[in-house]
Amino acid sequence: MVNKSGSERRQKKKNNTLSTRINRVVLTILILIIISFLVSIYIITERERKEYEIREAENTIKTLSSNINSELESYMELSRLIMMEDRLVKFLRADGTSVDIGMINDARYGIMDILNVTGGVDSVIVIRDDLIMARTNRFTYKFDYNKLSSDEWKQDILVKKGKAVISLNSNGIATKQDGKPVVTIGRTVYDNVNQKKRGVMLMNISANVLDIMLNELRYDNICIMGEDGSYLAGNRSLLKYYDSTFDRSTVFHEDIKENREKIMISGAKVENTPIIILRVSNFGTQGIPYSILFMLCVLLLIYLVGMTYLGGFVTRNITDPVSQLSESMERNKASGELKPIETHIPDGELNELKNDYNSLIGHVNELIETLLEQEKTLQKAEMRVLQEQIKPHFLYNSIETIGFLALDAGADNVHDALETLGSFYRNFLSKGGRDIPLSREISIVKDYLSLQALRYGDIINAEYDISPETERVVVPKLILQPLVENSIYHGIRLKGEKGLIKISSFMKDGMLHLIVRDTGVGMTEEEIEGIFETSDDDNEDQMSKSFGLKGTIERLRIYNNSEDVVRIRSEVGEYTEIEFMIKDSRSGE
Incomplete structure (x- = not known):
């Protein structure tokens, strides 16, 4: 019983091997290709047979229509x-x-x-306006005198004013005694001197003319009929296929089944006549592209041989080496360590895969060591941050204590300055967040300018044009203070006269625009270009110690994930204007 179970497991494993699955896939593809090939052959054959019959029908009908029109033209003359x-x-x-x-x-x-001088004309009937007639073949026709006495039957002829009108059976006023159909050419007869209407002429052409035409062209699957379905010439048995919808000037085609056999009915109305040509044909072997089918069969055979060879090639050169590689990986897995594979693999892509796997194992081991080192560094940094959290509170408490001492001593100005300094550092250091609402950033700038006013007096004036809709937009902390500091130390102070710093904000196209403008010494084009240039000496340690203009621009680029974050406009001796564009991120505060 145990041996049987082990045998079943081995058989199941064998059935699940890559080689077995590839063979199954190849076999499935072969079967699908053969089925697709047979379906394609059937579709191509049926389409070509139908297109052949359509071409034949259109050529036949157009040729016959042209011949009938030519024949009628000669009778019109x-x-x-x-x-x-x-x-x-x-x-x-x-x-x-x-x-x-x-x-x-x-x-x-x-x-x-x-x-x-010609044949085919069965009779000519000339009817004067007073209904006196001169006619040939007098005794082979019977007339409907009631209809003849009215003008209704000849209205279509009179409208044409002498041009020929094609109709059937004397335009309805007379029929042959033997019931045979005729094609009628009707004309209004005018006096050739004074152009006065004299009567109507009907020329009846025997339908035998059409039969002779069909016999000469050897058409036995065509029936020529009137637009009312009446028989004129050709195969009379095809009359049963007539339908009133066949009255079209363009060639039509319709497939039907009769006695389980598919046939095609084609037809068209001869232009400017009441004559319809109907052709009925079976779908035979004509039109089958045997040469194309032969080439397709050859290609299929080549493909089948190629797929069979490919299956064996894949087994010998891919699946067997992959199995060996997989077994080596399983042994590594069982050992619980990430060790390189030592199994020999023949030269080729799989050997490269083994080498890449071994390289990956080495790289993963290096990454693990790096991650361990980073984790240790992170733990040290978190401890350092925890220690730094104590310093701001000590600073706040110290400032408040000195402020109370100054207040007790009557130094109100010193107390106010210390309160402003405390407010500045609370906004500057509190909460440790990297991003703050614009309203708090403006508060930081106001506190900073208040502290600078203690040093420079009224040499620095400040204006604020802050749009209310921008106050809750979140911005990176300390992006305005470096610009204001730059305006003071590198702009207004160097000019040696009173200056104005104006801070504006507005929204446009979903972006926050912050503008800091000063009336300082301005900047040259070279100085502006120098701001955008990146020096190799500006390393990460230097950037972390300075909130200068370059550092602020770099922070905004990272924050926006875009290079286009700043515009600098300046005129030497007049002003400098720096505009930041920041993505809109509303604060929930």
């Missing part, structure tokens, strides 16, 4: 000749009382003389 035949013109011009059977026959013979 013939109808123009008939209208100019002398005997027909005489018949049309004659007064109704003078028209007799002889004149009608003369007109008919004149028409027939012209028709003898």
Whole structure:
């Protein structure tokens, strides 16, 4: 029983190895590729077959439409000749009382003389305005005299004013005795001298002309029909596919299934005629891109062979060395120490991985030692900070004691100065925070200027233009005091006359703008550029001991995480104006 369990564990571990998983992935990819290939072949084949049938249908229908239009154009030219035949013109011009059977026959013979030079015309019917007719093939048509007596049937012809109008079956006033369809060319007949309307001519063209055309082109899957679905020529069995929506000038295509076989119906209306061409075709093997399919099969075979080789290559050159590397790491894990791997790995990327791993182990050990040293240093610093916390309280208490002694001695000015100094240091040192509201920063500056006034008297005047909306914006502590100090010692004092320090603040585009302006000696362009230059001597220890202008700019850059934090404007002998831009961070106080 124990042996069986051990065997199962080994089998389970074997099934979970990287090599086994890669083989499974490769096999899955192969299966997916084969399935995708077969689906792609099916889609490509079906698409190409359909596109081939569409191209064939469009070429056939466009060719046939063009031929029908050309044929009808020739018959239209013939109808123009008939209208100019002398005997027909005489018949049309004659007064109704003078028209007799002889004149009608003369007109008919004149028409027939012209028709003898061509075929396909079944009959020509010329109807005067008084409904007297001259016609060929007199006994093969039956007329609807009720319809003939109205003007409704010829309105579409009259509107064209002599231009040819294509219709079917004598424009609805007559049909053949045998029921065969005809294509009719109708024209309004005008007198060629005075352009007076004389009547209407209908030229009926036999549908056999269309059958002959189809036979010459060897089209047996086409039916030519009227826009009402009536049969004209071609394969009569295709009439069942007619639909009223087929009345379009552009070629349409529709796929249907019949007896589980997919067929395509294509068709279009012949331009400027009531004739519709319908083509029905099966999806055969035409259009299948055998050369492309052959190339795809070759590529698939190459890909399958390549994937099979790749699977074996990965097993021999990757998974087996990885297994060896993993076993070495497991031994390190079991030992509980971060030791370099000593297992031999063949040259290659995995050997580089082993070397990188060993380098990482060495680096991690170094980092651990560094972290331990930093932790010790941090503990010492925290102890030092704790000790420094005592000093400000001692300073405050000492200042207050001296202030009370001065007050008892009647030195009120000394007492006020000590109170101002105490207020300054409380704001300067209290709470130990790095960031404070702008209102407290302004208080620090006011206390500082009050202390400076004790030394310099009224030589220094101060103005404040602080926008109320900026007072709660949080700023780094002591960013204004260094600027004010700089204005006093390097600006106003050097000028040797009274000066003004103006401090302004406002919000713009989500940024706090702080401006310190003094009326001191000003700065040259070189001096301004020197402020922005960083010297290698400005080390971290020096920066920590000074809150000078450079240090303040550097603190703001770190605070804003941006280089663009300051603008300096100055005119020598007139003024210096320093503007800070600080991101908006509201205080919750």
